[in-house]
Amino acid sequence: MASTLYFIGGGNMVTAIIEAVRDKSESYPVDALYVQEISQARIEDLAQRFGVLAADPSSTPDADIVIIGIRPQDDLKTVLESVSQRFSPERTTVISIVAGYTIEQLEEHLGHDFRLARIIPNTLTTTGYGYSGVALNDQASENDIDAFLRTFGKPLYVEERLIDVITGFYPPNLVYHFIDAYVDAGVLAGLPRDIAKAIALDTLIGGTEFLKQKDVLPQVLLNINNSPGGVGITQAYTLNSTGFAASVQSAVLAAVNRTTALGKEAR
Numbered sequence: 001m002a003s004t005l006y007f008i009g010g011g012n013m014v015t016a017i018i019e020a021v022r023d024k025s026e027s028y029p030v031d032a033l034y035v036q037e038i039s040q041a042r043i044e045d046l047a048q049r050f051g052v053l054a055a056d057p058s059s060t061p062d063a064d065i066v067i068i069g070i071r072p073q074d075d076l077k078t079v080l081e082s083v084s085q086r087f088s089p090e091r092t093t094v095i096s097i098v099a100g101y102t103i104e105q106l107e108e109h110l111g112h113d114f115r116l117a118r119i120i121p122n123t124l125t126t127t128g129y130g131y132s133g134v135a136l137n138d139q140a141s142e143n144d145i146d147a148f149l150r151t152f153g154k155p156l157y158v159e160e161r162l163i164d165v166i167t168g169f170y171p172p173n174l175v176y177h178f179i180d181a182y183v184d185a186g187v188l189a190g191l192p193r194d195i196a197k198a199i200a201l202d203t204l205i206g207g208t209e210f211l212k213q214k215d216v217l218p219q220v221l222l223n224i225n226n227s228p229g230g231v232g233i234t235q236a237y238t239l240n241s242t243g244f245a246a247s248v249q250s251a252v253l254a255a256v257n258r259t260t261a262l263g264k265e266a267r
Contacts (some may be wrong), residue, residue, distance in 0.1 A: 009069035010037030020152035100262035168256030173259035
């Protein structure tokens with residue numbers, strides 16, 4: 001059976017999800033796709049690109065899934081109370097993609113009758129990659145949402161305490177920073193930028209695939225590549241002496257802490 005989806009918010013993440021859902025229409029058919037968004041220009045763009053239907057805070061379509069995709073600093077209390085008044089717990093499953101906002105906080109204003117899931121989608125939604133942590137309340141099950149979630153990534157059903165950790169750990173920004181530095185290193189050493197970029201991307205993708213094929217920890221391959229007095233071990237020494245590993249770990253922990261803080265700052 002085809003689903004009816006209702007999005008509250010029409011920002012970048014919601015747009016990416018809608019695009020992914022439309023791309024997977026054969027495996028996940030959708031009867032109607034509504035978006036409630038304050039920006040008329042954004043609604044018009046989504047309608048033109050994906051055929052969404054405009055909605056407002058008084059709309060009451062018979063939705064299978066309501067996706068709350070606004071910012072933590074927006075008026076979540078009012079939005080959740082509105083959802084509880086307009087939709088039926090017997091019919092509708094609610095999914096929150098609001099960073100840092102816990103199931104307990106959601107249920108405080110939504111009520112405890114709805115099937116509820118909390119997920120922060122990975123930004124790699126349209127690439128076929130990207131794990132997203134998913135936490136469920138007592139009323140929800142994987143069967144309620146799994147088909148929908150798999151249109152835009154790979155759901156990992158976990159305890160809620162791990163959601164913020166996964167959210168702070170997975171953003172590809174860390175990879176972009178690394179590639180940017182790696183390309184600059186090639187340029188510093190004398191390579192033209194286009195050649196440095198091509199080699200960096202190919203090495204990153206190839207190295208990742210090789211690691212997956214071998215199914216071992218990275219240290220195993222490092223030990224193989226780091227021959228005595230060789231290039232690899234010289235590179236490892238330099239990275240260690242400049243605090244490379246500690247910088248990566250500090251960046252991840254800072255992102256995790258910021259994710260948690262967003263929930264505490266929510267209205």
